[in-house]
Amino acid sequence: MNLKPLGDRVVIKKVEVEEKTKSGIVLPSTAKEQPQMAEVVAVGDEIANDEKKKDQIKVNDKVIFSKYAGTEIKVDGVEYTILKLNDILAVVEE
Incomplete structure (x- = not known):
């Protein structure tokens, strides 16, 4: 299933x-804070x-986003977060 943000x-x-x-x-992931770094899976048409x-x-792109931003969902057993472009703080360049 593909996710297409609006x-x-x-x-x-x-x-x-x-x-x-x-x-x-x-340290297992349950014993620490949630990561604030993520990989962009899809962007909405308004951005594209x-x-x-x-x-x-x-x-x-690898990005850093606001701590409590977005809505978490689970699709096909994989957890994703949908958030607004304004909630992304930085793009990590390697």
Whole structure:
């Protein structure tokens, strides 16, 4: 199933990062804060058709987003978040 966001919305998939303490203990994702980094899965038509916005963000970009932004959904067993473009704070460039 494909997700197609409407308007100026973006669908993201959170990036899970395994974290270790200094002593080497691996922290499971349930024991730490939710990640604020994600990968863009889809962008709405309002973004894709806007000359200024389409260069700001595109599919497969890694982004940092506001902590409590968006609506979380589960599709085919995969968790996604749908949020507005304004809730994305930065694009991570490697």
